[in-house]
Amino acid sequence: MTNEAARTSVILIGGGRMGTLIAKTLEAEGGFEVLDTYGSRDAAQLDREAPRADVAIDFSNRAALPHALAYVRRTGAALVSGTTGYAPEELEQIRALGEACAVTWSANYSLGVAVLRRATEVVARGLGDWDCEIVETHHNQKADAPSGTAKLLLGAVDPAGSMEVVCGREGMVGPRGRREVGMHSLRGGTVAGTHEVHFFGTDEEVCLTHRATSRQIFASGAVAAARRIVGREPGFYTFDQLMFGE
Amino acid sequence: MTNEAARTSVILIGGGRMGTLIAKTLEAEGGFEVLDTYGSRDAAQLDREAPRADVAIDFSNRAALPHALAYVRRTGAALVSGTTGYAPEELEQIRALGEACAVTWSANYSLGVAVLRRATEVVARGLGDWDCEIVETHHNQKADAPSGTAKLLLGAVDPAGSMEVVCGREGMVGPRGRREVGMHSLRGGTVAGTHEVHFFGTDEEVCLTHRATSRQIFASGAVAAARRIVGREPGFYTFDQLMFGE
Amino acid sequence: MTNEAARTSVILIGGGRMGTLIAKTLEAEGGFEVLDTYGSRDAAQLDREAPRADVAIDFSNRAALPHALAYVRRTGAALVSGTTGYAPEELEQIRALGEACAVTWSANYSLGVAVLRRATEVVARGLGDWDCEIVETHHNQKADAPSGTAKLLLGAVDPAGSMEVVCGREGMVGPRGRREVGMHSLRGGTVAGTHEVHFFGTDEEVCLTHRATSRQIFASGAVAAARRIVGREPGFYTFDQLMFGE
Amino acid sequence: MTNEAARTSVILIGGGRMGTLIAKTLEAEGGFEVLDTYGSRDAAQLDREAPRADVAIDFSNRAALPHALAYVRRTGAALVSGTTGYAPEELEQIRALGEACAVTWSANYSLGVAVLRRATEVVARGLGDWDCEIVETHHNQKADAPSGTAKLLLGAVDPAGSMEVVCGREGMVGPRGRREVGMHSLRGGTVAGTHEVHFFGTDEEVCLTHRATSRQIFASGAVAAARRIVGREPGFYTFDQLMFGE
Incomplete structure (x- = not known):
């Protein structure tokens, strides 16, 4: 053909x-x-x-x-x-x-991650003063955290690199900072890679998710x-x- | 002031x-x-x-x-x-x-829905040949389905209005159509309004979600x-x- | 009446x-x-x-x-x-x-949390060797982490209190421990309280979620x-x- | 050995x-x-x-x-x-x-589905008057709906088989029935099988999810x-x- x-x-x-x-x-x-x-x-x-x-x-x-x-x-x-x-x-x-x-x-x-990155930029520009938290999940053998893809999505949320990245909140006292981005790394089983970008506003939230099931x-x-x-x-x-x- | x-x-x-x-x-x-x-x-x-x-x-x-x-x-x-x-x-x-x-x-x-609509357009353009399914959830007193907001998101997925909208698959026989968009209406409790737009590709998926918790x-x-x-x-x-x- | x-x-x-x-x-x-x-x-x-x-x-x-x-x-x-x-x-x-x-x-x-706790015990007993991660999300003014309800759910996952609780994985090197439970605290917007208990096995996962939208x-x-x-x-x-x- | x-x-x-x-x-x-x-x-x-x-x-x-x-x-x-x-x-x-x-x-x-079924029974007994909706997602080649596993979970929600199963709500008028269970079949991509059982109460919800990524x-x-x-x-x-x- x-x-x-x-x-x-x-x-x-x-x-x-x-x-x-x-x-x-x-x-x-x-x-x-x-x-x-x-x-x-x-x-x-x-x-x-x-x-x-x-x-x-x-x-x-x-x-x-x-x-x-x-x-x-x-x-x-x-x-x-x-x-x-x-x-x-x-x-x-x-x-x-x-x-x-x-x-x-x-x-x-991954085509999906490329598109998710674009969509994340759109949402971050539109909801600039909402709180953002990134959650990534990978298999229990992955040896580093956070994932490279989570960092790539962080770049879409905060292109200027001006926000504080917070990777754990154990024992925190007092409210969340306005210019924080949370990064959370779940590890378990054989997960090929799931990434969620959450935006939280007053009485509403937007979440963008990518899920990979193979290489x-x-x-x-x-x-x-x-x-x-x-x-x-x-x-x-x-x-x-x-x-x-x- | x-x-x-x-x-x-x-x-x-x-x-x-x-x-x-x-x-x-x-x-x-x-x-x-x-x-x-x-x-x-x-x-x-x-x-x-x-x-x-x-x-x-x-x-x-x-x-x-x-x-x-x-x-x-x-x-x-x-x-x-x-x-x-x-x-x-x-x-x-x-x-x-x-x-x-x-x-x-x-x-x-809702600001979040406006942004989600923009993001949905971006994803639909990028992943035009992926399968798309829209899920909306509202309280059990809502008297119509699908929601107006689900239709608004459908407009972002399929601006030309050329796809077939499928609202139930009970008893279906054979594979999903290539030019279908599924629309699913969950009803329960007091949910103010949740909307999910799913895109499914080969071994990966992208999902955009908006969740409202008050008017x-x-x-x-x-x-x-x-x-x-x-x-x-x-x-x-x-x-x-x-x-x-x- | x-x-x-x-x-x-x-x-x-x-x-x-x-x-x-x-x-x-x-x-x-x-x-x-x-x-x-x-x-x-x-x-x-x-x-x-x-x-x-x-x-x-x-x-x-x-x-x-x-x-x-x-x-x-x-x-x-x-x-x-x-x-x-x-x-x-x-x-x-x-x-x-x-x-x-x-x-x-x-x-x-909350009735839902009470039931979720029961269900979590059932799942944890059945899937004792799966990896477990707990994620809780609350509004950006909450002054402590993790939430009391997350601890309550941890008690259902690990009644003996014998597992290591890990609240952040930044900079981790090497695979996840077998006897770890991850605890992740997201903070944003006005979220009344969302709790997820994830169990990850080989090529499958189970997740239990509770979402509160008011007091x-x-x-x-x-x-x-x-x-x-x-x-x-x-x-x-x-x-x-x-x-x-x- | x-x-x-x-x-x-x-x-x-x-x-x-x-x-x-x-x-x-x-x-x-x-x-x-x-x-x-x-x-x-x-x-x-x-x-x-x-x-x-x-x-x-x-x-x-x-x-x-x-x-x-x-x-x-x-x-x-x-x-x-x-x-x-x-x-x-x-x-x-x-x-x-x-x-x-x-x-x-x-x-x-699947071990996860067996456990999810047990957990679903526990939740359904505890939250008997909440609204329940089941959502299943499979690849776009699956030729029937709803899935056998969705029916198995329905059996856990409604052991007596006394509830009305509703598989599409297009054009519905008026509120949801009290004794309904919604069944929703999403089809897309190569999804091996995802099942969600949602329970909706007043201002709270519980959701149980199983996700399979291979046979x-x-x-x-x-x-x-x-x-x-x-x-x-x-x-x-x-x-x-x-x-x-x-």
Whole structure:
């Protein structure tokens, strides 16, 4: 059904759980041709033999970054990166690559979270003087708190970063501060990830919720990003911009 | 604290439960002077003796409409109307009055619902192919279903009105239609009003919720609308436009 | 409709917000005759002039306790107490009064919370190895955390008091402990009180929620307790026992 | 770790999605030995060659029933059945087998649902005059409504079957009936199954929720039932009885 000539060529960097899931998703959705896959440890091979592709999808690790950047710069491929754990200066290098190529990076390629973030901005602007509390729930093996996605939503509630973030209220005395945002981390079972942003006013409340039930959504989102970044002008794009335009 | 000269003058039309609540709210918030109050049955008096005011706030009934319209047209006051039960041609008359004066009408002056509507539009645009279901809960004495606010949210989900609205699935056979919106009306206890808009995708969902716990929010919203409509150019404004601008 | 002879006679101790609400509730429900009301500061008058009643309802303060206890002991009335802020030894005195009279005390006379507590015990026994997290939400003026009702529900989750209560997880490293219970306090707007008890297992979760929208429920519960304690054998009864029997 | 001699021997009837999942679960949990597996179409082989086992686990179809029943009756194995789609007289045959062997059948082997059912009974008894509404959500391919689990929970709310079940309220006029139970079926995305039982009183509400995120929970529950039924006296046991005793 898909014209061979119209298929988008891909190289995958990162052969772990997310890389495997992305490979399956590319195949299931169709319209893609995976030219090659480089495990996180084999990224140095990108420097020599890697074929030119329309887009590189990178879910690997920090160590692979120099090779991925060099590949993209040399071939002019677009870059979709979901690798995390970078230092700020490494993120800056990815961002700077946007001067030469079309680049996107996100800690969360879920379409629902991207939309929830947009909706949270709308609500926060409209209800600026309401009290806001963020609640995130993850499985009992998650090793950090609060979640990166909760921080991303906090950025939508408080773009200026001027509010006080309160992560526990045990033994508090006296009323809540006006410029507080509560952050609450529930841990239990095998929950893939639930995020709630609550806004409380006088006699009414608004709540925005996102619930993920598998990692598949992150793979699907990265593939959607790949589909949309190919053919764009050089630049650094957020996932949100790719999915919903300017 | 408020300069006498700067106070906004108001006439109230409708002396019922909402009218009384609005009078209290105007006083509590300050900056308003209520020149006179006309019960729903006394609206004819508006034709003769009513003083000129900056804004008329109308929570009365259909019968009062001709008097309210004539008053506004004659004096050039702004109009904030929350009266419901109008026929379409009556709503059209209110809208047409916007050619001469600054006018707003809404079935729901809750700030939270106005914001939720905006957020719902954002989510529906972003997740256009997800399945949507609306759930509303009200006290057990409510005499109609679905609620007006649920219909307002449906308008945000499906602005073109092209989807099929499904209000019960008992005995259904076969999968859900792609272009359905489910509408579910829970009735129980004394619930002032809860509205949920659910969007379901593959392995993730987004839900937007508004919860009201008293009628006070509707009075506060109408007073906020009055504050913002005074001094505007003639025109018909939605509550949303008044609160959040263009 | 009610036979005069069958009416339950009451004296009220405490004339504050809850006392006033209870007086209204007794009248609205019918079947009660309030013989007299003693403000928290006038409790000493109980020692002299107070008429004999079927039941004393006490929503006053610590200072009134000696007078209330003496009155009940002297007249043999039943006691329904919702006064809080007692020291442990004062609670012990109330409990000891059960040797002579029918006595109940609770920090929360909401019927829904009493039932939720029972249901929580059932779930906690059935799902003993699931992870449990308690979330409570109250208005932004509440001066302490976690709420008394959250502690009451914690008692249902962990009757032996052997689990570690965790009230904030900021900066946590590593997985959740097996014997933890999370307690999360959200504060915002005018919320009268919402309590959620979450149980998380492998690929499934159970959540029990109670939502209060006014203080009326506490008055209604105290009146229901009064109705049920009159005529009982001397003893200390929990609110739960009165409402749901052995 | 497990003594070979102490392992529970199993035969599996039904090789479909659930059968495969149960086989994996038996292996993962340990303490079981699967002697043989019979596909739904091969059930006739049970009549001849099937070895004696401690327990037969049947997730097959109607056609296999006579062979399964004969096998159990002949060998005295216990039976754990999760096959659905039976006619009432077939269910009666399974129940009658309890006279000879230890037998359990359930449409839902989720531990969470079993506990939620117990908790629902507790709440319904305590809040008998509150309004109850049940909401169930499943993926958009589910072909029937309401779900079997919603009906199971309805049985806990209304054991006498005396209430009117209302599945849609479009165009309703007038207040809710006192003896109604609302049943609402949401359909969307890939939701594995969410069930909410709401109870609404005056100014308060109680809600019990179960959320499943995979089919694994049904396999785990069936294996837990197998573990507990082996060695029991002949009789028909509910899943609830096996898990929580008398």
